[in-house]
Amino acid sequence: MIEGVLLGLSKWLGATWLSGQLQTISWIIPTLQTIHILCVAILFSSVILVDLRLLGVLQRDAAPGEVAKRFLPVVWPALLVLLATGSFLIVGEPRRTLLNPTFYLKMALLLTAIALTVGLRRSLASAFRSEGSGRRFAVRLAAALSMLAWCGIVIAGRWIAYTGDS
Amino acid sequence: MSFQELIALFEGSGIADRIRENDVLFPLIESIHVLSVALVVGSIVAVDLRLLGLAWATRPASRVARGILPLTWCAFVFAVVSGALLFVSNATKYLANGYFVAKMILIALAGANMVAFHWIGARDQPRWDRADLPPMKARVAGGLSILLWFAVVTCGRWIGFTMKIG
Numbered sequence: 001m002i003e004g005v006l007l008g009l010s011k012w013l014g015a016t017w018l019s020g021q022l023q024t025i026s027w028i029i030p031t032l033q034t035i036h037i038l039c040v041a042i043l044f045s046s047v048i049l050v051d052l053r054l055l056g057v058l059q060r061d062a063a064p065g066e067v068a069k070r071f072l073p074v075v076w077p078a079l080l081v082l083l084a085t086g087s088f089l090i091v092g093e094p095r096r097t098l099l100n101p102t103f104y105l106k107m108a109l110l111l112t113a114i115a116l117t118v119g120l121r122r123s124l125a126s127a128f129r130s131e132g133s134g135r136r137f138a139v140r141l142a143a144a145l146s147m148l149a150w151c152g153i154v155i156a157g158r159w160i161a162y163t164g165d166s
Numbered sequence: 167m168s169f170q171e172l173i174a175l176f177e178g179s180g181i182a183d184r185i186r187e188n189d190v191l192f193p194l195i196e197s198i199h200v201l202s203v204a205l206v207v208g209s210i211v212a213v214d215l216r217l218l219g220l221a222w223a224t225r226p227a228s229r230v231a232r233g234i235l236p237l238t239w240c241a242f243v244f245a246v247v248s249g250a251l252l253f254v255s256n257a258t259k260y261l262a263n264g265y266f267v268a269k270m271i272l273i274a275l276a277g278a279n280m281v282a283f284h285w286i287g288a289r290d291q292p293r294w295d296r297a298d299l300p301p302m303k304a305r306v307a308g309g310l311s312i313l314l315w316f317a318v319v320t321c322g323r324w325i326g327f328t329m330k331i332g
Contacts, residue, residue: 034323037204038316044201045208049234059233062225070222071212154204155197161326162193 003099010094022092029092036085040157043078044150046071047117054120054143064139065124072121079114096164106156113149116142173261176254185255192255199248203322205241207315209234217308219299226295227304256329263329269321276314283307 013019022028052058053067062070090097097103120142123135167175176182185191215221216230253260260266287303294300300308 030323030327034320037200037323038207038319041204041208041319042211043208044204045212045237048205049209049212049237052237058236061229061233070225151201154201158197158200159193 006098010098013091013094013098016091019091019094022088029089032085032088032092036082036089039078039081039085040154043075043082044154046074046078047113047150048147050120051143051147055140068121068124072117075117093164097160100160100164102156102159102163106153106160109149109152109156113146113153116146116149120146173257177257179254181251182254182257185251192252195248195251199245199252202241202244202248203319206238206245207319209238209241210315211312213238214308214311217300217304217311219297219305223298227300228291228295259329260325263325265321265324265328269318269325272314272318272321276311276318279307279310279314 049058050064050068050071053060053062053064059067120139123139123142185195212221213231213234216225216227222230283304287301287307291304294304299305
């Protein structure tokens with residue numbers, strides 16, 4: 001049933017004026033994708049730099065909380081631009097995404113990654129001050145999982161182009 | 167051996183064959199390419215923002231760079247290897263694509279900008295390392311770097327729209 005709904009939604013979206021514009025003006029989709037990828041680059045690098053600090057790989061001369069404060073503020077504005085460009089890409093080519101299992105995998109990974117990033121930020125203030133090594137291990141584990149989730153998002157994003165309907 | 171013969175040698179190699187023929191290999195290498203390019207560009211932009219005096223003014227520029235550039239170089243190696251594999255699989259088509267050629271020239275320019283900064287801009291860096299606003303030569307290098315790398319990503323995305331593979 002859900003597939004029927006998604007098919008109907010795709011057809012309706014694809015018939016809208018906006019979708020028509022996005023499909024006819026040939027430079028719009030590549031431009032949106034380029035902005036999307038540039039934002040991915042900024043967001044992804046920021047999160048990875050924080051994760052690498054939590055894992056003790058880079059920037060060990062600064063406290064983890066300080067590194068997080070330096071790099072995480074860009075996450076929300078970048079996500080907003082990604083959401084906007086991503087939405088336009090869906091409207092432009094609805095069947096390519098809405099009927100594509102890889103797209104839903106990407107969104108599930110995105111929710112996981114956001115939860116991990118928010119969780120890490122919350123626990124950062126206390127975790128490294130307290131002596132508990134268990135807590136510290138949990139933070140490192142979350143950092144490693146966060147890296148994996150963000151890598152998965154980027155890979156799934158590229159794979160949408162290969163598993164789509166059209 | 168002429169350049170054409172060299173390209174034909176690449177393209178006729180077993181590796182090139184396998185990447186061309188295998189349904190999974192090309193997108194997989196492409197995903198690694200996107201991941202590593204995102205890290206290269208995102209991390210370089212972070213260093214450039216410090217050179218422009220737009221971020222982390224309280225942290226010396228050299229320390230910002232030292233904490234980030236190891237990631238940049240590591241990702242750069244992955245980007246070059248994955249990019250080379252994609253290139254050999256369809257070398258003739260890539261060479262005939264204007265955006266591919268432009269991308270290579272832009273990467274060379276970004277490299278030249280970096281070398282020029284090390285020779286001219288960074289020579290007296292100890293004098294301005296802690297300054298909120300680095301001198302004009304450092305700001306120019308940082309600004310150029312952002313523009314060039316954004317253009318590299320733009321050309322990269324456009325290759326996918328102007329070149330038919332297979």
